[in-house]
Amino acid sequence: GDQVEQSPSALSLHEGTGSALRCNFTTTMRAVQWFQQNSRGSLINLFYLASGTKENGRLKSTFNSKESYSTLHIRDAQLEDSGTYFCAAEAGTNAYKVIFGKGTHLHVLP
Amino acid sequence: EAAVTQSPRNKVAVTGGKVTLSCNQTNNHNNMYWYRQDTGHGLRLIHYSYGAGSTEKGDIPDGYKASRPSQENFSLILELATPSQTSVYFCASGGDWGPYAEQFFGPGTRLTVL
Numbered sequence: 001g002d003q004v005e006q007s008p009s010a011l012s013l014h015e016g017t018g019s020a021l022r023c024n025f026t027t028t029m030r031a032v033q034w035f036q037q038n039s040r041g042s043l044i045n046l047f048y049l050a051s052g053t054k055e056n057g058r059l060k061s062t063f064n065s066k067e068s069y070s071t072l073h074i075r076d077a078q079l080e081d082s083g084t085y086f087c088a089a090e091a092g093t094n095a096y097k098v099i100f101g102k103g104t105h106l107h108v109l110p
Numbered sequence: 111e112a113a114v115t116q117s118p119r120n121k122v123a124v125t126g127g128k129v130t131l132s133c134n135q136t137n138n139h140n141n142m143y144w145y146r147q148d149t150g151h152g153l154r155l156i157h158y159s160y161g162a163g164s165t166e167k168g169d170i171p172d173g174y175k176a177s178r179p180s181q182e183n184f185s186l187i188l189e190l191a192t193p194s195q196t197s198v199y200f201c202a203s204g205g206d207w208g209p210y211a212e213q214f215f216g217p218g219t220r221l222t223v224l
Contacts, residue, residue: 033212041198041218048212086152090211097168098213100145102152 003027004089006101014109018058018075021104023087025068030090032063032070033098037084046072046085074106082108113137114216116201122222129188131219133201141204142184143213144168144176146197153200159184191223 005024013019023032034046047054049063049070058078063070070087084105088098113136123129135142140161145153145168155168157176165176173195175187188195198220204213 031211035215043200043215043218045212045214088153088213097155097158100153102150 004099004101006104010105012107012109013077016076021072021085023070023101025089033088034061034072035086077108079108082106114203114214116216116219120220123191124224127191129191131186131199133184133216134182135203137203139203139205143202144186145200148197193223196223
């Protein structure tokens with residue numbers, strides 16, 4: 001099965017509201033990255049975490065390696081937040097590879 | 111800011127033809143990666159490299175070769191392109207494991223094999 005399971009696969013939010021995206025891991029991961037893929041297809045780095053929580057504006061991410069999950073919280077959603085969000089985790093067995101989830105398609109509605 | 115560039119940005123090839131996708135990074139990162147992105151699969155790793163002269167197989171290497179002639183450049187080569195290789199290809203660079211292992215992506219190359 002997939003080592004990185006992302007949920008939900010799709011999400012609609014009204015402007016000004018918020019929600020959480022989640023990645024569950026089936027094996028020990030050393031670190032996790034979160035990306036936004038925008039409408040032009042570009043992958044934008046949001047967070048890189050080896051542990052704990054980071055916050056940047058309306059986004060906050062947590063990585064719990066012991067419980068094998070990571071979350072990305074979006075608050076006060078804006079139209080430009082629409083896109084696909086990916087998590088990518090560094091597996092403990094190989095220092096140079098990351099494993100991507102299949103993404104969450106976020107649609108922010110006016 | 112990390113800088114990864116790819117060329118070409120769009121490519122149409124014929125079945126059986128040779129295709130070379132190029133990637134350049136100015137981050138002085140040791141590690142470079144090639145991924146493909148297809149609907150329903152997210153990003154999948156094709157080849158990666160630890161440094162100049164090295165190439166390693168990723169999760170889906172069949173039908174692809176890679177070349178890392180220098181720290182800055184990493185190429186993906188399709189010797190005999192097939193329609194199943196129609197996809198969007200992303201190159202990335204990243205530091206060594208630890209606090210610097212974050213990956214930075216290029217803008218992608220859209221390849222169509224007819």
